[in-house]
Amino acid sequence: xxxxxxxxxxxxxxxxxxxxxxxxxxxxxxxxxxxxxxxxxxxxxxxxxxxxxxxxxxxxxxxxxxxxxxxxxxxxxxxxxxxxxxxxxxxxxxxxxxxxxxxxxxxxxxxxxxxxxxxxxxxxxxxxxxxxxxxxxxxxxxxxxxxxxxxxxxxxxxxxxxxxxxxxxxxxxxxxxxxxxxxxxxxxxxxxxxxxxxxxxxxxxxxxxxxxxxxxxxxxxxxxxxxxxxxxxxxxxxxxxxxxxxxxxxxxxxxxxxxxxxxxxxxxxxxxxxxxxxxxxxxxxxxxxxxxxxxxxxxxxxxxx
Amino acid sequence: xxxxxxxxxxxxxxxxxxxxxxxxxxxxxxxxxxxxxxxxxxxxxxxxxxxxxxxxxxxxxxxxxxxxxxxxxxxxxxxxxxxxxxxxxxxxxxxxxxxxxxxxxxxxxxxxxxxxxxxxxxxxxxxxxxxxxxxxxxxxxxxxxxxxxxxxxxxxxxxxxxxxxxxxxxxxxxxxxxxxxxxxxxxxxxxxxxxxxxxxxxxxxxxxxxxxxxxxxxxxxxxxxxxxxxxxxxxxxxxxxxxxxxxxxxxxxxxxxxxxxxxxxxxxxxxxxxxxxxxxxxx
Numbered sequence: 199x200x201x202x203x204x205x206x207x208x209x210x211x212x213x214x215x216x217x218x219x220x221x222x223x224x225x226x227x228x229x230x231x232x233x234x235x236x237x238x239x240x241x242x243x244x245x246x247x248x249x250x251x252x253x254x255x256x257x258x259x260x261x262x263x264x265x266x267x268x269x270x271x272x273x274x275x276x277x278x279x280x281x282x283x284x285x286x287x288x289x290x291x292x293x294x295x296x297x298x299x300x301x302x303x304x305x306x307x308x309x310x311x312x313x314x315x316x317x318x319x320x321x322x323x324x325x326x327x328x329x330x331x332x333x334x335x336x337x338x339x340x341x342x343x344x345x346x347x348x349x350x351x352x353x354x355x356x357x358x359x360x361x362x363x364x365x366x367x368x369x370x371x372x373x374x375x376x377x378x379x380x381x382x383x384x385x386x387x388x389x390x391x392x393x394x395x396x397x398x399x400x401x402x403x404x405x406x407x408x409x410x411x412x413x414x415x416x417x418x419x420x421x422x423x424x425x426x427x428x429x430x431x432x433x434x435x436x437x438x439x440x441x442x443x444x445x446x447x448x449x450x451x452x453x454x455x456x457x458x459x460x461x462x463x464x465x466x467x468x469x470x471x472x473x474x475x476x477x478x479x480x481x482x483x484x485x486x487x488x489x490x491x492x493x494x495x496x497x498x499x500x501x502x503x
Numbered sequence: 504x505x506x507x508x509x510x511x512x513x514x515x516x517x518x519x520x521x522x523x524x525x526x527x528x529x530x531x532x533x534x535x536x537x538x539x540x541x542x543x544x545x546x547x548x549x550x551x552x553x554x555x556x557x558x559x560x561x562x563x564x565x566x567x568x569x570x571x572x573x574x575x576x577x578x579x580x581x582x583x584x585x586x587x588x589x590x591x592x593x594x595x596x597x598x599x600x601x602x603x604x605x606x607x608x609x610x611x612x613x614x615x616x617x618x619x620x621x622x623x624x625x626x627x628x629x630x631x632x633x634x635x636x637x638x639x640x641x642x643x644x645x646x647x648x649x650x651x652x653x654x655x656x657x658x659x660x661x662x663x664x665x666x667x668x669x670x671x672x673x674x675x676x677x678x679x680x681x682x683x684x685x686x687x688x689x690x691x692x693x694x695x696x697x698x699x700x701x702x703x704x705x706x707x708x709x710x711x712x713x714x715x716x717x718x719x720x721x722x723x724x725x726x727x728x729x730x731x732x733x734x735x736x737x738x739x740x741x742x743x744x745x746x747x748x749x750x751x752x753x754x755x756x757x758x759x760x761x762x763x764x765x766x767x768x769x770x771x772x773x774x775x776x777x778x779x780x781x782x783x784x785x786x
Contacts (some may be wrong), residue, residue, distance in 0.1 A: 216604070221612075224600065228657050230618075231656070239630045305526075309515075321776060327717070327720070334540050344556060364555055375533070387783075442721075443744075459630070478630040481627060
């Protein structure tokens, strides 16, 4: 009896040791790289840190309060960047997701041949490095690129003005071009989970294509649509590479987004680390806010179907 | 009756026509810029200015030989292979290990630890950009390979943990328990049961980590300044960005940047798309 108790105890100890040995390597790296810096970022945003050593400096930095946030909320460039971020959110949620769904639906219905080919080709832009895509499209849209020539084929007297009036338009187009395939894949994977015999039965009962879509397919996909919206929102707020490469926020901050504006504050000219971190903290807050709103909308409208 | 049937087949034929039209339009839209890029990378910049849309009249590979050498691309590609390879292997091992513990070994810490990984899926890289740069400087990891690899592994962990835990949970616990009764240690069980059975999810995680790491640009751009440590995307950006009007050479460097991922996609396109739909995790 005592012996059995002892082996059980040692087995429990072994179990605990094994657990921590399995979990810790991954968790430590994760903590070091994501969790800890996130906290540091929030602290820096309310500090007077001016660069130099982060820890162990002769004159250590102090927390001085929300001063930078006050400055930020009165900064017109901040609102310019935020507005551009919102454009990206809109084009992602109301552009990429519906287009992705339409394409997925066409492929899912199984009426076209070579569906795999179409799917692989439309998804192709998603695997290419954003840097390559950004430079490629900059060249394509440049006054000496392909776009003016293409328009001239249809309108011979066309004079290319550049995108001075709508500097965000090319960026938004490229974002749509790049990521629509992503939602195509997400939707098609989830459409394939729907039991097709339900749709066939509805069709035999006389339901039209539109009715099947409205009453069977869309309700079944409502969860995926919300997930996609959340992905699109958080992805849109994160977007950095493409704009950094295509315009670097120019001309005159007109295509800047929050992440590029933050990068400017931290790494261009005299670094203002507290301000950069205030911007990134606001970005995280907005992201959580929008995701929260999406979930709220899901709870309110999702149950109706 | 026949009339109705005719009507139906007409509408369905129109539907089919529209379906093909939409798909074809999007396929052309996806491919045209890439084809345009490849064609023009074989023109001299002078020819490109005169003939921006057509095929090259005289095909030249000079752009490629120039870009390959001046852009230091062999080094960049080697670096990308090193970063991607090590990140993928380490992420895979660590996330399988931790996921096995989360899924099959009871511990009170699991909800907290696993939960903090899942929150990591929502954290933005921007919010850690400045702290990582400062921490790397402080720890003397700025401009080192390790200083790139540690963040890359940390960033890839949340998705790895999320997918592997879900998958390993579906492996019958009875298998683990009976192996325990037979006296196997947890590490033995991990190697002999979990790893072989979780191979499908391991593939998905590996593919996702490879694409994510290979294309990563923002962090490596701020964590390194040495030419010898840069990855392919940074190399392309630096080389092509400096050549804003010498389109021929710029295009050649873009094609060089494009090819590795295209080959990877051609080989693994099934697995890549599987990863995308598996990664559509609700926040």
